[in-house]
Amino acid sequence: MSWLTRIFTSSVGKKFLAGLTGLGMFLFLIAHVTGNMTLFLKSKVGAEPAFNAYAKKLHELPGFAVGEALVLLAFFVHIVLVIWLSITNRKARGEQGYSEVRSKQPAQSQWALMASKSTLYGGLIILVFLVVHLIDFRMVRFMDGSLATQARVVDALKVPWRAFLYSIASLLVGWHLFHGVQSGFRTMGLRHPRYLTYIQKIGTIAAILIGVLFASMPVAIFIGFIK
């Protein structure tokens, strides 16, 4: 068996790749949320809002297309592997379930436990949201090459159902990361208790920050703070 087949077909290998691609997308989300924060800037670059200037510069970066393709690839691999693993896990549990299941973890771990048990379902909802999101802001570039401008973002997110969907999905991304980030680092084989404390803290803070900052944009647009 070649070493690549082994990694792609074994449980540990699949889990490793799912974690690696997940952490890759975590880095992408940090860049994405940081860049989009320019929506809150009142200052203009020439005649254009800061957000438009940022978008233009970003897309002119050398290797931008490669980066975009990598994110797409990571995304695809993450979803396919996770669904594959989840089906195997479901089968492994067997047909006859327990009449009751109770956790033996201490009370302070119950939030983390809830997050870890709902990561898959949260992820599936985020997937549906992403289809809407890409149709909203990526489709046009695909059709005529034009970028999403601040005006277009504001127009789209003023619509109540979109504002609602985008805020909820943002918080769900945060919830997904709450388990995902520390789980991803664990899966990379990082094991020393010395680092693990930091990873748990960084994971929690990053999850809250990313979730809240993403959600702040549709909320700010909906209440008219960003025009």
Next chain:
Amino acid sequence: MSKSMKLTLHIWRQANRHAKGKFEVYTPSDLTDDMSILEMLDCLNDQLIADGKDPVTFEHDCREGICGTCGIMINGMAHGPDRGTTTCQLYLRRFKDGDTLVLEPWRAKAFPVIKDLLVDRAAFDRIQMAGGYISVNVGNAPEANSILIPKEVSSEAFEAAVCIGCGACVAACKNASAMLFVSAKVGHMSMMPQGRPERHDRVLNMVAQMDEEGFGSCTNTLECSAACPKEISPKWIQRLHGEYIQAATVTRR
């Protein structure tokens, strides 16, 4: 002085591997608070036999918490509500007079029920046979100090070596994953010089066997470690990943 107790027991009864099982309710007499869960089942079985009924089958051996045979689910928790405890070391004084106890076998596709509370854990044996050993020449015991091992290393390896293979990690995991068991077996040997020669083959073969047996994979929910009667840390699973990826990428085979 021991106190007498009344408990209502809901026990999973299943005639064989293929039969459909169901819960039966029992209210055995003569229970006292100093009985262990296994002694409670002995007591119930005496009464069932006296009544000409089929006694409840359950697995047990040492009854002192070191053999790993006696695991059952008690009220939805592997080995009952206490941490770091096997079923045989759980006593009725932990419960209140009049309580209801639900006793179920480990449930996982790789652990089929043989009868009642007894499951077939041969999958663990096959994983061990795939690599959970070191090869040494027969003959006199080697000189103990010919290979020096720092105390911290041997102590840490021992944290994983205490795994008794009871299967509580699989039973408690929502994915029926055996990764805590496999990581403990791979982990302690990977730390010791005696385990080094077969290090890469061991982890690759044991994980392959684990997958073949139909266990799930870890999603870092950490229920396994909380259920483990030997309180083995989930850090060993993290170590297993490191060992596996290293072996898979550098192995010459």
